[in-house]
Amino acid sequence: MYSYTEFDEAFVRERVAQFRAQVERRIDGSLTEDEFKPLRLMNGLYLQLHAYMLRVAVPYGTLNSRQMNQLAYIAETWDKGYGHFTTRQNIQYNWPLLKDVPDMLDALADVGMHAIQTSGNTIRNVTADHFAGAAADEIEDPRPYAELLRQWSTDHPEFQFLPRKFKIAVTGAPNDRAVVKAHDIGLEIVKNDAGETGFRVLVGGGLGRTPMIGKVIRDFLPKDDLLPYCEAIVSVYNLLGRRDNKYKARIKITVHENGLDEFKAQVEDRFALLRGQFGGADQQLLAEIKAQFARPDLPARDLSGFTTAYDNDPVFRAWVDTNVAEHAVDGYALLTISLKAHGETPGDATAEQMREMAALAAEYSSDELRISHEQNVILPHVAKSDLPAIHARLQQHGLATANIGLISDIIACPGMDYCALATARSIPVAQQIATRFDELKMEHDIGPLKIKISGCINACGHHHVGHIGILGLDRAGVENYQITLGGDGTEDAAIGTRTGPGFAYDQIVPAIETLVETYLDERESPDETFLDTYKRVGMAPFKAALYPAEEKSRAA
Amino acid sequence: MSRQFTPKVVTANALLEGDVVYLTADDTWTRDHAQAELIEDEAHAQIRLVDASARADEIVGAYLADAKAGPDGPEPIHFREVFRTRGPSNYAHGKQAEQ
Numbered sequence: 102m103y104s105y106t107e108f109d110e111a112f113v114r115e116r117v118a119q120f121r122a123q124v125e126r127r128i129d130g131s132l133t134e135d136e137f138k139p140l141r142l143m144n145g146l147y148l149q150l151h152a153y154m155l156r157v158a159v160p161y162g163t164l165n166s167r168q169m170n171q172l173a174y175i176a177e178t179w180d181k182g183y184g185h186f187t188t189r190q191n192i193q194y195n196w197p198l199l200k201d202v203p204d205m206l207d208a209l210a211d212v213g214m215h216a217i218q219t220s221g222n223t224i225r226n227v228t229a230d231h232f233a234g235a236a237a238d239e240i241e242d243p244r245p246y247a248e249l250l251r252q253w254s255t256d257h258p259e260f261q262f263l264p265r266k267f268k269i270a271v272t273g274a275p276n277d278r279a280v281v282k283a284h285d286i287g288l289e290i291v292k293n294d295a296g297e298t299g300f301r302v303l304v305g306g307g308l309g310r311t312p313m314i315g316k317v318i319r320d321f322l323p324k325d326d327l328l329p330y331c332e333a334i335v336s337v338y339n340l341l342g343r344r345d346n347k348y349k350a351r352i353k354i355t356v357h358e359n360g361l362d363e364f365k366a367q368v369e370d371r372f373a374l375l376r377g378q379f380g381g382a383d384q385q386l387l388a389e390i391k392a393q394f395a396r397p398d399l400p401a402r403d404l405s406g407f408t409t410a411y412d413n414d415p416v417f418r419a420w421v422d423t424n425v426a427e428h429a430v431d432g433y434a435l436l437t438i439s440l441k442a443h444g445e446t447p448g449d450a451t452a453e454q455m456r457e458m459a460a461l462a463a464e465y466s467s468d469e470l471r472i473s474h475e476q477n478v479i480l481p482h483v484a485k486s487d488l489p490a491i492h493a494r495l496q497q498h499g500l501a502t503a504n505i506g507l508i509s510d511i512i513a514c515p516g517m518d519y520c521a522l523a524t525a526r527s528i529p530v531a532q533q534i535a536t537r538f539d540e541l542k543m544e545h546d547i548g549p550l551k552i553k554i555s556g557c558i559n560a561c562g563h564h565h566v567g568h569i570g571i572l573g574l575d576r577a578g579v580e581n582y583q584i585t586l587g588g589d590g591t592e593d594a595a596i597g598t599r600t601g602p603g604f605a606y607d608q609i610v611p612a613i614e615t616l617v618e619t620y621l622d623e624r625e626s627p628d629e630t631f632l633d634t635y636k637r638v639g640m641a642p643f644k645a646a647l648y649p650a651e652e653k654s655r656a657a
Numbered sequence: 658m659s660r661q662f663t664p665k666v667v668t669a670n671a672l673l674e675g676d677v678v679y680l681t682a683d684d685t686w687t688r689d690h691a692q693a694e695l696i697e698d699e700a701h702a703q704i705r706l707v708d709a710s711a712r713a714d715e716i717v718g719a720y721l722a723d724a725k726a727g728p729d730g731p732e733p734i735h736f737r738e739v740f741r742t743r744g745p746s747n748y749a750h751g752k753q754a755e756q
Binding site for chain 2: 127128129130133134148149150151152153181195196198199200446517518519526528529532575578579580
């Protein structure tokens with residue numbers, strides 16, 4: 102894992118000191134809110150519906166136990182004893198007092214963390230595959246590149262006032278677990294015909310009001326050219342991007358309006374100019390970063406304990422089958438800890454749960470944890486033989502839910518329970534769906550099914566790429582939920598299609614149940630997933646089931 | 658005929674805590690919607706909003722929200738404003754915890 106250099110440490114401390122003075126000046130009245138707002142947003146501090154909210158960056162979702170323990174300490178000391186892990190691998194505190202925020206930032210700096218550029222029209226936290234550095238299908242660990250991008254983008258003088266926010270995601274595996282095609286820049290580590298490793302570069306992906314799948318701007322970019330090429334993209338966007346209309350300001354619109362060919366031509370011109378200016382300093386830095394991401398030593402371990410538990414304990418077996426993924430090293434596993442206990446808030450963890458996960462990471466996972474964009478926590482380097490002991494510990498802390506990738510592993514934005522921008526609630530809808538399907542004891546039979554819920558058009562809950570997407574809107578002063586089907590956030594990325602008119606708050610869970618029943622009726626075998634069935638049969642049977650009265654009137 | 662004016666309350670978030678506050682008839686900030694001044698006149702509402710917005714060292718983001726008279730005082734109309742009088746629905750945090 103990356104440790105802060107003296108430079109990083111000094112930079113973050115200086116920023117905290119500046120912000121402390123800014124908060125004091127706001128409280129004593131020397132700064133107006135108009136003056137203060139851009140300053141607080143630069144440091145991740147929002148004002149939400151009921152309170153302030155501090156968004157803390159977890160760069161590329163990687164944490165050590167000391168950092169996770171500190172997140173727990175902050176939750177207990179200055180918040181209400183919990184934190185909310187977000188769809189961009191960050192953590193949000195929902196109840197800080199303004200005067201306490203500088204102390205929270207100092208506490209973060211104590212463990213090499215910060216909240217810089219988690220808001221505002223800047224390059225945001227760079228996200229990555231949460232299985233990075235451990236997955237069996239990986240070409241190369243994407244995190245050193247994500248860290249290089251983080252250092253390059255942090256306080257980059259040219260990119261502090263972009264037309265709009267800017268999000269970059271990196272994956273090192275062909276199976277995309279980082280939704281790179283829905284990012285402003287998506288980077289996929291690939292091999293070319295000569296066997297060299299480089300990047301496939303995508304631009305102009307994004308969800309929100311105008312969802313678009315990213316377009317390939319470079320099929321193969323040599324690794325050494327990463328920073329100058331990204332700088333070329335962002336600087337062309339900085340010039341061409343619209344500042345007259347907030348809703349047309351993201352790079353997806355810039356690429357769409359100018360055309361990929363024109364945009365690419367300008368990027369390549371700019372790249373030719375910039376390429377020489379980096380002079381190899383970036384590559385020297387990258388080499389130093391890479392050394393810190395070397396995979397920990399994972400000695401061979403006896404598997405008998407695991408096999409015995411797997412063969413004899415059905416609860417353990419079900420949990421392994423859903424929550425454990427294949428590791429690059431034999432005898433090891435990637436363990437996903439579900440933060441989606443049925444009926445609980447997706448992505449929330451109490452301070453006690455954070456401490457337990459930190460302790461497990463220190464003991465069993467080479468001191469590493471990951472946060473996924475699907476709002477779960479991963480122990481990336483676990484010996485299979487330790488899984489029974491870990492499972493027993495997780496059970497004592499409400500963390501052993503066996504539902505990864507299933508219908509109750511819902512991602513949901515905070516919605517109108519917290520967010521000032523929301524048009525409807527998301528969290529209670531997620532809670533009710535999870536509770537309902539748990540009561541029905543159907544979710545393992547239903548199989549892989551991703552439900553994603555956003556409480557407004559901005560799509561923080563990624564509803565466009567949910568197999569079932571739910572979008573909460575305000576229709577004439579009443580909460581109303583639109584459904585989309587067939588979205589996909591993987592390497593086969595697709596935007597879901599709307600089923601038709603939306604559903605009232607008390608009708609949305611029955612509507613989801615109808616969709617699932619339709620799938621179970623339509624599927625050819627239990628192996629055919631919801632998404633595959635939808636792709637085969639299309640919208641018609643789902644629509645007929647959701648809107649029976651309309652079908653009848655059409656037939657009449 | 659001009660459209661009938663929907664009564665309003667002035668609401669904002671407290672600067673220090675971020676909590677939802679409402680302007681009372683005697684120019685203090687209350688955390689209780691029922692204690693708010695229900696403003697029935699459009700011109701008066703605009704003046705009250707301008708006055709409230711000027712109190713930048715006490716509150717953030719003042720605006721006028723639709724409200725109606727109730728037996729115990731003004732009541733919110735829109736569901737967003739109802740949530741603001743309570744707190745989130747997933748935990749008993751915010752105002753509902755203090756009641």
